[in-house]
Amino acid sequence: MMARRTAFTEMLRCTLLGHLHSRIAVLLAVVFIPAWIAVARLCAPGRPVLFSLHSAGVVVHARANQVSQVVNALAAVSLVIGFSMFMETFKAGEMDRRLVLAGYPRPQMLLAKISAAALISALLALYAAVLLRSSLPVTQLSPLVLALFSAGLAYGGIGLLLGSLVRGELEGFFFVIMLSLVDTGLQNPVLNVADITGLTVLPLYGANQSALAAAFTSVAPWFYGLPSLAWCAVTSALALSAFYVRTRSHCRIAPEAPV
């Protein structure tokens, strides 16, 4: 029991330090999130928009550039977490398989990676929420942090799954970018495409609804964070299954006595 806990904490420590030493991931987190929010603030029109928010059950009036800032913050957090988790899982793949063949417990290894994604998501969610608050009058800060956190978790799970499945870096990058573009683009009320059926199955649907409600209404639809958490749970479970398949041993082990 103790050994398994140590296997978890040691892998978590190494994974977090690995993320911290990834210059591109740190640069994306520190620069890209405020830059992407600033792009929305400066480039989106200041005209008022009117949109119906299912999570809060109300019609919201807000400025287009303020709505776009919230949507861009969600996109930036999910992109950074998705990239980081994909890169870490992809680059560490061979070494992880070697560790498992040497006897490292797989559940602890995967749990440590998911926990690292959760910790980084929490940190980036707080950072993005503070940036948003300094730029627009956010009605409820805590639900906004939670919405951004659930967005990070959803894409953290997707990054983990892609890192376990795809063969090349380009495929993973392309998938994360395209999914995030479609996800946030289709759900952006400013672009007026919010009535397309099937949006509810997108990874950021719950997080988007929660974030907009937290930013522009006094309603806190907590359970709207659940679909994004479900995305994280399902993708992580699939990543664990893929990892089990890839790291199973193919030879029969005889006892130390004669074969």
Add this chain to the structure above:
Amino acid sequence: MSAEASQHAQRQSRLRISDVWKAYGRRDVLRGADLDVPRGALIGIVGENGTGKSTLLRIAVGQLAPDRGTVVRAGTVGYCPQRAVLNDSFTVAQHLRLFQLAYRLPDLTRAHELMDVLACADSGRQRAGELSGGTRQKLNLLLALMHDPCLLVLDEPYQGFDWDTHQRFWSLADRLRDQGRSIVVVSHLLHDRHHFDAIGHLREGRLDMEEPHG
């Protein structure tokens, strides 16, 4: 121990590969390869590029499934892949710590002894991505040896070693063989052949065993 029991112990197989076949797409790489590695034997595997040496070794350690045939192993195994498999973001010390946990070792005494034997500079705090090619390969080998396994499967383990480290590696391999460990090494170098008890020549997907001086 009686003489018969002693002889029996000497004959124990640490690795037995029987009639193993493997194809990549329509290209057959292994076509009924057999290999028997007894206790205390140092076996060399040679062959031209692309004849399936690394495939055979990956099948031997259970990393790859054969299309047909069986692989039976006894005891612990240490596998050193041809290309250094490390995490470039982790330091040398983190690699040792993670493999210590994987092998369930109480401490890293043997790992540090091996670092001395292989003349590894004190590079504990360096990240694997910052190491020179030779030091990466030393760490790659160290991770396969640090738990003192019964069977060592080494795929060109001395690539990038200087001559002195190359000699140190063979002294270590000879000593481990004398202690009863079984070692399989893929080698390209003609001047290494005298180290082996037997050499398996991989030709057309099959292993032909021959004496090193034959």
